[in-house]
Each structure stands twice: as structure tokens, then as C-alpha cells.
Amino acid sequence: xxxIDLKSQQKRIRDQIDRRITAVLDHGQYIMGPEVGELxxxxxxxxxxxxxxxxxxxxxxxMIALMALGxxxxxxxxxxPYTWISTAEVIALVGAETVFVDIEPDTWNMDPSRVAAxxxxxxxxxxxxxxxxxxSNMTEINRLAAEAGGIPVIEDAAQSFGATHRGRxxxxxxxxxxxxxxxxxxxxxxxxxxxxxxxxxxxxxxxRWIRLHGQARKHYHPIIGMNxxxxxxxxxxxxxxxxxxxxEIAMRQAVAAGYNSRLAGAGLQxxxxxxxxxxxxxxxxxxxxxxxxxxxxxxxAGVPSVPYYSVPLHLQPAFAGLGYRPGAFPVTERVAATGLxxxxxxxxxxxxxxxxxxxxx
Numbered sequence: 001x002x003x004i005d006l007k008s009q010q011k012r013i014r015d016q017i018d019r020r021i022t023a024v025l026d027h028g029q030y031i032m033g034p035e036v037g038e039l040x041x042x043x044x045x046x047x048x049x050x051x052x053x054x055x056x057x058x059x060x061x062x063m064i065a066l067m068a069l070g071x072x073x074x075x076x077x078x079x080x081p082y083t084w085i086s087t088a089e090v091i092a093l094v095g096a097e098t099v100f101v102d103i104e105p106d107t108w109n110m111d112p113s114r115v116a117a118x119x120x121x122x123x124x125x126x127x128x129x130x131x132x133x134x135x136s137n138m139t140e141i142n143r144l145a146a147e148a149g150g151i152p153v154i155e156d157a158a159q160s161f162g163a164t165h166r167g168r169x170x171x172x173x174x175x176x177x178x179x180x181x182x183x184x185x186x187x188x189x190x191x192x193x194x195x196x197x198x199x200x201x202x203x204x205x206x207x208r209w210i211r212l213h214g215q216a217r218k219h220y221h222p223i224i225g226m227n228x229x230x231x232x233x234x235x236x237x238x239x240x241x242x243x244x245x246x247x248e249i250a251m252r253q254a255v256a257a258g259y260n261s262r263l264a265g266a267g268l269q270x271x272x273x274x275x276x277x278x279x280x281x282x283x284x285x286x287x288x289x290x291x292x293x294x295x296x297x298x299x300x301a302g303v304p305s306v307p308y309y310s311v312p313l314h315l316q317p318a319f320a321g322l323g324y325r326p327g328a329f330p331v332t333e334r335v336a337a338t339g340l341x342x343x344x345x346x347x348x349x350x351x352x353x354x355x356x357x358x359x360x361x
Contacts, residue, residue: 001343001352003304004184008347009248013240020236032212033232039239040195046242047172049197051204054230055211058158058180058194059086064228065154065176065196066094066125068206075124079156080110081314081324082332083129087156088313096124098322100314102329106272108285108339109136111331115144125152130160130170132341133186133252133282134273138165138173154178158194162186162249162280170280171197181238186252186280187245189234251346252281258350259284259342262357269338283308283341291338294360301359305340312336 043052073095081100091098101114110128128136145151153174160170161179171177181193214225269287288294312332314324
């Protein structure tokens with residue numbers, strides 16, 4: 001059993017993938033070729049946003065967003081310590097200071113009740129993360145940001161792209177949305193890639209400049225940028241996968257429902273989906289007070305599992321300079337110590353769900 005099954009999906013669309021890759025090889029525009037623009041238009045149509053900007057990775061998408069907002073030394077950005085390091089890493093890379101707030105005990109996403117107290121006159125952005133496939137309470141976070149003078153909100157939708165919040169797609173819930181096309185993501189390529197989303201024309205223009213070394217037109221660079229371009233082959237692959245995306249969202253939700261019913265009496269804390277939300281279940285994660293023993297037992301039964309983010313960011317050596325200590329974010333630390341992700345993809349069969357549940361029970 002694979003932890004993430006990418007092979008079954010590829011079997012369904014191998015002909016389309018081969019056709020699209022062949023088209024790229026034939027026209028030879030390997031960087032920013034026509035498929036990039038085609039994908040951007042398709043993403044705009046899907047989300048209902050004005051601008052989509054394909055970039056080189058989910059990490060670079062967050063970096064470009066911060067750069068476009070002019071965030072740098074002396075500024076603060078609020079985010080969560082329970083996420084992949086990219087979210088906070090890019091804040092440090094632009095020279096700003098990361099301000100962590102704790103997560104909710106049920107959704108494991110940014111706790112809006114903690115945000116207001118973390119806002120200072122130096123706060124220049126709030127960056128919630130849609131962990132494991134469900135968005136944060138973006139309505140409340142946007143409200144807090146607006147009341148504090150219009151602080152920009154950057155939605156890190158690397159895991160939640162394909163989920164909804166109050167009827168709107170993740171990625172289109174704030175000033176800037178960001179996602180990743182890393183292969184294991186709900187909409188992933190076969191390498192690195194990502195995208196940015198906004199309805200703000202001026203921001204979109206700046207983000208496009210930054211993606212191409214700050215270039216507004218050939219030989220003219222009004223700002224400092226980076227090499228953040230999306231490879232044409234990755235755009236071609238993601239285009240092929242988009243044909244299945246909404247069907248696969250429903251399939252992921254069906255797998256999660258199967259796990260929910262099978263594990264209802266297992267003594268685990270199962271994923272909780274907040275009212276008004278749907279989840280794309282980038283991962284299906286449970287909390288177990290004896291996580292390590294459970295993982296060992298599952299492994300003995302041939303069932304893979306992963307304890308994501310078992311050392312939260314505020315306790316990572318790279319962020320020691322921020323001065324946080326154990327106990328600073330108790331909910332984060334509990335989830336980090338007890339969380340275990342089970343095999344998840346649209347193609348986890350009923351038989352495999354039975355095998356996973358049997359290994360746990």
C-alpha cells in the first residue's frame with residue numbers, strides 16, 4: 001500500500017500527459033511557454049478570480065507575495081507554528097520577523113481568537129495556512145485584518161486548494177492566495193511548481209514582474225525580483241490533471257468518510273470540518289495519545305503513516321532567535337506530539353481502508 005498513490009491517477013490520464021508533454025517538446029518553449037498562460041486562465045476560471053500567476057514552487061509563491069507587498073526588515077508577519085517550514089522561512093528570508101499564534105484544537109488551523117492580540121503597528125501581513133486540506137476561518141481572519149487598518153492577508157492554500165469556505169474556493173479567500181503543485185498536493189505536478197491568485201490588478205502586475213527578475217518589459221527592471229518562473233512541462237502536466245480535479249476532490253471526501261465510519265470507535269481524535277467548510281483532505285490525520293506505538297503497530301501490518309510537523313516551527317533551531325520556548329503554544333505542541341497521517345489519495349480503495357482500520361483497531 002502506498003502512502004500517497006500517484007500511479008493510479010497517472011494510469012487514467014497517461015495519454016493526455018504524454019500528448020501535452022510531446023506538444024511542449026515540439027514547440028520547444030520550455031520556460032514560460034503557452035501552457036503556462038493556458039493553465040493560468042484555467043485556474044482563474046476555476047477559482048473565479050481575476051489573476052492567476054504560475055510560479056516555480058509553493059515556497060516561491062509565498063516569497064513573491066511578501067516581496068510584492070514590500071514586506072522587509074522591521075515588519076512583522078503573523079502565522080502559525082504548525083505547518084511546513086516554508087510558511088515561516090520566507091518571512092525570515094525577506095528580513096521580516098515571524099510572529100506565531102496558536103492553532104485551534106479541532107481544526108488545527110490558525111486560531112482567530114489569538115490573532116488580534118498579536119497585531120502590532122509593525123504587522124504587515126497575516127498568513128493563515130489551510131492545514132491538511134481545510135481552510136482557516138478566513139472570514140474572521142479577514143475581518144480582524146480589516147479592523148486593524150487593512151492588513152493584507154495571504155492565504156497559504158498549498159494543502160487546501162480544492163476546499164471551500166462558505167461556498168468559495170480556497171485560494172480566492174483573501175487579498176492574495178497561494179498554492180503548490182508539489183507532486184503530493186491535491187493538484188500536483190511531477191516536480192516543483194505553484195501559483196498565486198489575486199483580484200488586485202496592481203499586485204498581480206508586481207508579482208509577475210518579481211517572478212521574472214523584476215522585469216516589466218525586456219531589458220527594463222523597475223524592481224528587484226527573482227527567478228520564480230513555472231516550467232512549461234509542469235504547467236502541461238497540471239493542465240492534464242485539472243480535467244480530473246473536481247472528481248478527485250469528491251473521491252478524497254469519500255475516502256475520508258470511509259475512514260470516519262471505520263475509525264469512529266478507535267479512541268482517536270478524527271479530522272473535524274468546521275461549519276461552512278469543506279476539506280480536500282490533502283492528508284487524513286488523526287490524533288493518538290500513543291502515537292509512536294500506533295505507528296509501529298501499523299507499520300508491522302504493512303500500513304504506512306507519517307507524523308507530520310512533529311517538531312513545530314517555534315521549537316526548530318532555525319527559529320531559536322525568536323525566543324519561543326516549550327509550552328509557548330500548547331495546542332500546537334499537543335497536535336505535533338500526537339498527530340499521525342494515514343494513507344490518503346483519491347484512490348484508497350474500500351479494501352485498503354479496511355486494512356488501515358484493522359491495523360489501528
